[in-house]
Amino acid sequence: MTIDRRTLLKGSAAMAAAGALIGPFGASRAAAQAAAPAAPGAAPAAAMFTPEEGATLRLLRWVPFVKGEEEAWNANTKAFTDATGVQVTIDQESWEDVRPKAAVAANVGSGPDMVMSWFDDPFQYPDKLVEVTDLCTALGEAHGGWYEGLAAYGQQDGKWISTPLCAIGNAVCYRDSHVKAAGFNEFPTDTDGFLALCTALKEKGTPAGFPHGKAVGDGNNYAHWLLWSHGGMTVNEAGEVAINSPETLAAIDYAKKLYATFIPGTESWLDINNNRAFLAGEVSLTANGVSLYYAAMKDPAMKAIADDIRTTNLPVGPVGKPVELHQTSTISIFSHCKYPNAAKAYLEFMYRSENMNRWLEAASAYCCQALKEFAANPVWTSNPIHAPYAKASESLRVNGYAGPLGPASAGAMADYVLVDMFAEAVTGQRTPEEAIANAERRLQRYYR
Amino acid sequence: MSSTSVRTDDAPRRRPGLLTRMIESRNGLGFLFMLPAGIFLLFFLTYPLGLGVWLGFTDTKIGRSGIFVGLENYRWLFDDPVFWLAVFNTLFYTVFASVAKFALGLWLAMLLNRHLPFKNFFRAIILLPWVVPTVLSAMAFWWIFDSQFSIISWVLMRIGLIDQPINFLGDPWNARWSVIAANIWRGIPFVAISLLAGLQTIPQSLNEAAAIDGATPWQRFTKVTLPLLTPIIAVVMTFSVLFTFTDFQLIYVLTRGGPVNATHLMATLSFQRAIPGGQLGEGAAIAVAMIPFLLAAILFSFFGLQRRKWQQGND
Numbered sequence: 087m088t089i090d091r092r093t094l095l096k097g098s099a100a101m102a103a104a105g106a107l108i109g110p111f112g113a114s115r116a117a118a119q120a121a122a123p124a125a126p127g128a129a130p131a132a133a134m135f136t137p138e139e140g141a142t143l144r145l146l147r148w149v150p151f152v153k154g155e156e157e158a159w160n161a162n163t164k165a166f167t168d169a170t171g172v173q174v175t176i177d178q179e180s181w182e183d184v185r186p187k188a189a190v191a192a193n194v195g196s197g198p199d200m201v202m203s204w205f206d207d208p209f210q211y212p213d214k215l216v217e218v219t220d221l222c223t224a225l226g227e228a229h230g231g232w233y234e235g236l237a238a239y240g241q242q243d244g245k246w247i248s249t250p251l252c253a254i255g256n257a258v259c260y261r262d263s264h265v266k267a268a269g270f271n272e273f274p275t276d277t278d279g280f281l282a283l284c285t286a287l288k289e290k291g292t293p294a295g296f297p298h299g300k301a302v303g304d305g306n307n308y309a310h311w312l313l314w315s316h317g318g319m320t321v322n323e324a325g326e327v328a329i330n331s332p333e334t335l336a337a338i339d340y341a342k343k344l345y346a347t348f349i350p351g352t353e354s355w356l357d358i359n360n361n362r363a364f365l366a367g368e369v370s371l372t373a374n375g376v377s378l379y380y381a382a383m384k385d386p387a388m389k390a391i392a393d394d395i396r397t398t399n400l401p402v403g404p405v406g407k408p409v410e411l412h413q414t415s416t417i418s419i420f421s422h423c424k425y426p427n428a429a430k431a432y433l434e435f436m437y438r439s440e441n442m443n444r445w446l447e448a449a450s451a452y453c454c455q456a457l458k459e460f461a462a463n464p465v466w467t468s469n470p471i472h473a474p475y476a477k478a479s480e481s482l483r484v485n486g487y488a489g490p491l492g493p494a495s496a497g498a499m500a501d502y503v504l505v506d507m508f509a510e511a512v513t514g515q516r517t518p519e520e521a522i523a524n525a526e527r528r529l530q531r532y533y534r
Numbered sequence: 535m536s537s538t539s540v541r542t543d544d545a546p547r548r549r550p551g552l553l554t555r556m557i558e559s560r561n562g563l564g565f566l567f568m569l570p571a572g573i574f575l576l577f578f579l580t581y582p583l584g585l586g587v588w589l590g591f592t593d594t595k596i597g598r599s600g601i602f603v604g605l606e607n608y609r610w611l612f613d614d615p616v617f618w619l620a621v622f623n624t625l626f627y628t629v630f631a632s633v634a635k636f637a638l639g640l641w642l643a644m645l646l647n648r649h650l651p652f653k654n655f656f657r658a659i660i661l662l663p664w665v666v667p668t669v670l671s672a673m674a675f676w677w678i679f680d681s682q683f684s685i686i687s688w689v690l691m692r693i694g695l696i697d698q699p700i701n702f703l704g705d706p707w708n709a710r711w712s713v714i715a716a717n718i719w720r721g722i723p724f725v726a727i728s729l730l731a732g733l734q735t736i737p738q739s740l741n742e743a744a745a746i747d748g749a750t751p752w753q754r755f756t757k758v759t760l761p762l763l764t765p766i767i768a769v770v771m772t773f774s775v776l777f778t779f780t781d782f783q784l785i786y787v788l789t790r791g792g793p794v795n796a797t798h799l800m801a802t803l804s805f806q807r808a809i810p811g812g813q814l815g816e817g818a819a820i821a822v823a824m825i826p827f828l829l830a831a832i833l834f835s836f837f838g839l840q841r842r843k844w845q846q847g848n849d
Binding site: 182185192193210214299300302349350351353354356359363366368493496497500506509510513515524528531 | 615812813
């Protein structure tokens with residue numbers, strides 16, 4: 087879609103006015119900023135990126151999940167166009183289709199100039215991307231530094247190949263009254279207490295439920311948390327398969343006990359099933375993005391459920407610290423882009439404090455910042471429900487931990503290697519040892 | 535004695551152009567007429583098929599061209615239990631769904647071939663499952679088979695036959711039968727309407743003659759109707775088997791191949807590994823592995839079902 091006047095009018099008036107507030111994107115102003123010491127919130131070294139004459143840009147992004155987020159992004163884009171004259175066209179693809187489209191664009195050297203993609207996508211074609219070390223270093227310095235996990239999604243061999251945008255936070259959503267009725271006034275923070283809570287919930291007839299089916303987002307989040315919280319890993323730092331370990335066995339053992347407390351049928355759950363079951367009152371505890379809460383909030387018939395929803399982070403396992411996968415999004419500039427400076431100027435503009443803050447706020451806690459300065463965004467304190475989602479970037483661990491990011495880590499996740507391993511074991515289709523051996527064999531194929 | 539004709543005009547005779555000669559030639563004209571179809575088939579069928587076969591011999595990944603690895607993809611798949619599970623699932627799915635679609639479709643066609651009140655209305659409405667986009671009907675089945683909100687479970691619980699919802703898509707065998715049921719529902723109209731068209735080409739006089747000769751209804755069906763219907767059955771079932779074997783949408787919407795790959799078909803596994811997984815070479819190899827099965831189905835139908843002797847009722 088092109089950002090035209092009509093699209094803009096759909097946004098809020100405040101967002102539409104963004105361009106006016108930000109003012110001209112003049113070289114003199116940019117130079118002045120570059121000369122000044124980098125204070126938090128200041129635009130970093132904008133003079134580095136003067137858009138090329140007559141530049142136009144095309145961004146391919148995932149279809150937005152939150153309307154406000156799209157409106158804010160478009161309003162910021164419009165403000166950039168107003169300030170620089172660089173027209174930015176935004177194309178949207180459903181989130182699962184971004185990967186093949188971007189890969190083809192990278193391969194054939196035409197199509198969108200930039201892509202907002204998921205997880206390890208930039209590592210599938212790093213040599214087809216514009217290096218953005220200058221931009222990311224400047225952004226990091228200006229905005230309090232990058233979160234470690236998100237930074238890893240942008241760097242290869244010390245070079246920045248992509249600009250981390252956000253983490254889509256995942257957190258436990260539960261019914262407060264049901265947890266209290268099960269005898270827990272405080273939500274347990276460790277895996278043992280969590281198991282005890284789920285057992286008690288089942289006894290009360292208000293069970294928990296996590297997907298063991300082929301749920302791309304929720305299934306992978308749950309499986310990775312199970313493994314990592316118990317100290318397991320798919321591969322070591324050298325990229326050698328390391329799944330066959332006592333830690334993995336412990337994770338499976340824990341998963342089996344937890345599964346026994348779930349509502350029946352979680353083996354078939356896809357991404358939407360846990361939302362559906364939770365909103366219908368069938369399960370009292372699951373993990374999801376903040377969208378679950380907003381789905382209840384928007385429906386007056388679900389007011390009782392919405393008022394009863396609480397959120398918290400997934401419990402800490404034997405590994406001793408919170409470790410989660412979360413979804414991660416980055417923005418890459420393709421090397422076939424004719425106007426790389428315009429693209430960098432665009433990104434720099436979008437990350438400016440006022441613009442990024444506006445976007446994060448409009449995303450209603452769905453997107454968690456990649457730069458530490460934005461942890462102070464009021465969205466995280468405006469509603470206690472949002473608080474756990476604020477920690478997503480902090481607890482985030484990269485896909486394929488502890489190995490390198492790349493086609494192998496991407497392939498292993500897309501092929502549901504971990505999801506299948508846990509599902510095979512908890513349903514009794516294979517013994518835990520067999521399930522691990524099968525996962526090991528599949529991982530060896532990807533990491534050969 | 536030979537005679538030689540002498541040209542009287544001075545102008546040299548002009549050789550006709552290539553196009554003119556082609557148009558005047560019977561073979562040339564035929565070639566010209568076939569050319570558009572040939573080009574179409576070459577670009578949209580032969581080339582993708584050839585490319586797919588080639589990709590199966592490489593380690594191509596999305597975003598980067600691969601190198602020739604020979605049979606490596608196939609060797610890996612040979613040792614991959616998930617692949618063999620998908621082969622088993624595909625065969626199981628195809629055989630049971632096709633047989634059921636044939637039996638129910640033929641039965642329906644026979645019913646619709648009778649003089650029923652509102653015959654045309656029923657014939658039109660019977661096509662609905664076929665007309666509705668697969669994704670939409672799959673979504674409907676997704677709800678029908680939901681582990682918490684299934685209407686079937688709800689009704690059975692209401693009348694007291696069960697005390698908790700049936701785990702339609704969570705248990706491997708339940709899931710297999712559930713997706714087969716959805717496929718049957720969707721595929722029956724195609725079989726029924728095609729066979730109905732075939733039934734209507736059978737002259738009534740043959741049935742009447744058989745009846746006068748004292749043939750029972752069953753004998754008329756097995757000795758007159760079925761043999762005459764065989765050519766249509768062969769074509770319809772070939773298509774039906776091909777559609778079922780290569781089914782994708784239904785599985786993708788309902789289970790994505792779960793639970794634990796119990797409903798993964800070769801088509802869905804190929805997609806999962808090739809597109810989201812980025813392993814184009816391996817995905818292509820899985821797709822190529824479908825070809826022998828499809829060829830076998832086609833050959834069986836053409837050489838097995840279209841034998842003349844059987845059509846004449848002597849076999």
